[in-house]
Amino acid sequence: MKNIKKIKASEESKKSSNAITRELLAKKGKKPVDGCPEIN
Amino acid sequence: MEVRRFKDLLAIKSPDQEIWGFHAYNLDIASLSEELWSALADENSLRRHPEQLQELEDWNNEISSEAQDAWHEAQDTRQRAHHKTDIQHKACGPLKAPKIKKLSLNIAQICNLKCGYCAAGGDGTYGSDTSKIDTSIAQEQIRYFLALSAKAPKNPSYEFDIRFLGGEPLLYPSVIRELCLYAALCAAGQDNLHLTFSVTTNGTLITPKVADMLADLRFAVTISLDGQPEVNDRTRPAKTTKASSTIMTLKGISELQRVRPQLRALNVNSVFGDHNMKIHDAYLYITSLGVKWDEINLLYSNNEQNEFNNRLYIEEMRRVAETAFRRGGLAELSTIKQFQAPLVRIAARTRIHSYCGAGKSLIQADTRGDLYACNWFMNDPDEKIGARTRLKSDKIMRYQNSFIELNDCQACWARHLCGGGCLAVHKSQTSDKHKKDPDFCERTRAIASMAIHYYAKSFVAESNAESYTENKSESHTKSKSENKNKNDEQRN
Numbered sequence A: 001m002k003n004i005k006k007i008k009a010s011e012e013s014k015k016s017s018n019a020i021t022r023e024l025l026a027k028k029g030k031k032p033v034d035g036c037p038e039i040n
Numbered sequence B: 001m002e003v004r005r006f007k008d009l010l011a012i013k014s015p016d017q018e019i020w021g022f023h024a025y026n027l028d029i030a031s032l033s034e035e036l037w038s039a040l041a042d043e044n045s046l047r048r049h050p051e052q053l054q055e056l057e058d059w060n061n062e063i064s065s066e067a068q069d070a071w072h073e074a075q076d077t078r079q080r081a082h083h084k085t086d087i088q089h090k091a092c093g094p095l096k097a098p099k100i101k102k103l104s105l106n107i108a109q110i111c112n113l114k115c116g117y118c119a120a121g122g123d124g125t126y127g128s129d130t131s132k133i134d135t136s137i138a139q140e141q142i143r144y145f146l147a148l149s150a151k152a153p154k155n156p157s158y159e160f161d162i163r164f165l166g167g168e169p170l171l172y173p174s175v176i177r178e179l180c181l182y183a184a185l186c187a188a189g190q191d192n193l194h195l196t197f198s199v200t201t202n203g204t205l206i207t208p209k210v211a212d213m214l215a216d217l218r219f220a221v222t223i224s225l226d227g228q229p230e231v232n233d234r235t236r237p238a239k240t241t242k243a244s245s246t247i248m249t250l251k252g253i254s255e256l257q258r259v260r261p262q263l264r265a266l267n268v269n270s271v272f273g274d275h276n277m278k279i280h281d282a283y284l285y286i287t288s289l290g291v292k293w294d295e296i297n298l299l300y301s302n303n304e305q306n307e308f309n310n311r312l313y314i315e316e317m318r319r320v321a322e323t324a325f326r327r328g329g330l331a332e333l334s335t336i337k338q339f340q341a342p343l344v345r346i347a348a349r350t351r352i353h354s355y356c357g358a359g360k361s362l363i364q365a366d367t368r369g370d371l372y373a374c375n376w377f378m379n380d381p382d383e384k385i386g387a388r389t390r391l392k393s394d395k396i397m398r399y400q401n402s403f404i405e406l407n408d409c410q411a412c413w414a415r416h417l418c419g420g421g422c423l424a425v426h427k428s429q430t431s432d433k434h435k436k437d438p439d440f441c442e443r444t445r446a447i448a449s450m451a452i453h454y455y456a457k458s459f460v461a462e463s464n465a466e467s468y469t470e471n472k473s474e475s476h477t478k479s480k481s482e483n484k485n486k487n488d489e490q491r492n
Helices: A011-028 B032-038 B043-048 B050-061 B136-149 B173-187 B209-215 B229-235 B245-258 B279-286 B306-332 B338-345 B394-395 B423-430 B436-490
Strands: A004-006 B002-006 B009-013 B021-024 B029-032 B102-106 B158-163 B194-202 B218-225 B265-272 B295-299 B362-365 B370-372 B384-388
Touching: A004 B050, B009 B032, B009 B050, B009 B265, B009 B384, B009 B436, B021 B032, B029 B102, B029 B436, B032 B043, B032 B050, B043 B050, B136 B158, B136 B173, B136 B306, B136 B362, B158 B173, B173 B194, B173 B209, B209 B245, B218 B245, B229 B245, B265 B279, B265 B384, B279 B295, B279 B306, B295 B306, B295 B338, B306 B338, B306 B436, B338 B394, B384 B394
Parallel strands: B102 B158, B102 B362, B158 B194, B194 B218, B218 B265, B265 B295
Antiparallel strands: A004 B029, B002 B009, B009 B021, B021 B029, B362 B370, B370 B384
16 A cells, blocks of 8 residues: 555564563553553 | 544544554554545545545455454453444444452541542542441452452453552551451462452551551552642642641652562552643652652543643643653653553554443442442442442443443544543533543543554654664675775785
């Protein structure tokens, strides 16, 4: 697709994607479960 | 942030003129061309750009196997009809019983502070005259819900969290300790159970002894603090003294810092609304305290709709995001709970179908032992779903469906990042927990679009950095070999 370039297209991007995912998941634990961001 | 929509796709134009696309079902992110953005201006414009229209149609119709559903949907063995329409959404089949993994106990329905915006009846009581938890009923509930979760099928290992709320729960630390030890006793021998404890407190009563107790039991502690002392003392004054509540809270935080390595987490909650809208200032103050916060919750809570403040909240959160991202990229941004939620869902490509676990994985008990799906429903007779260990099946089953369906959110692009919204906020603004609060939806979509923007920005920056490094090392290798050749030539 000429006008839509998915960000995970390249291998380099995939590496980046995994790094970011790992970083975020490390914060939250393995499962991105339901939370209560509005009121706790 | 300007947004345009095509079916289940969202296009976002950032203030820096970057254009991102977001697939609401696959949680895919793309970089979009300026031509495509222009084509999305309106329907006529799209008709004049058949190539762009076809690309949008193709992307919209994709179903990615990489994106998955959140845990309670993923574990669900129900057959779901998969409607692939312009608005993609999984419709739910017959309902299953809840899998409770979080029991929230109100230790005290009384508080030593008197916050002007208190949503717990104005004084921490939720309108109840039973100020202290009935320990024997709480023990019965701990035993029952722990045993119930252990019986859940296909559960080789599982977590169960007991959360202590108030009022101010640390008015009765010995009761908390007693209940934790009782829970540990009930869980003894269950190797596959990971039992955890958490508490939300104003932090003013954390003595060295209380901090040690929280550390010994590896608590996750959430402190309520609204910002700088002059703000926090005004919004969260002590009930019976003129002493600064902020000083007391900071002393408590300092005690927690002493035992920080033993705590499971240390979080902070700040509440904004008509009483205080200085969110960016509060963020700067909170992050200047020298505490490594696991989560910073900058939540908006108003008794009445206020369009102006809602927009102000969005603007302040935009400033907070900018500062956080500048300081530490996605890692720093995802410390802020409002951004963490969509970021984690995008990063893990995980769709949620319900905003929270209310009535599905979470049960709230008040001081009398009455049961609710959420702490904000306490003392509301319409929302009572049981008492002691008896859940009313008709009431609890109503919570088992997807909140996206219950709240009619199928057409929203942010539905799988939001999960249908907070039932308590909806009810407080519209008197019906399934009738959406438009202000809530507006700020949720605004924050989700900021999260998409920063996720994409970070991604592209990293890719560019990697390509740059590779090119650099390639050219470095090239120049090294060129030099080697030159040297060889000279030698020859």
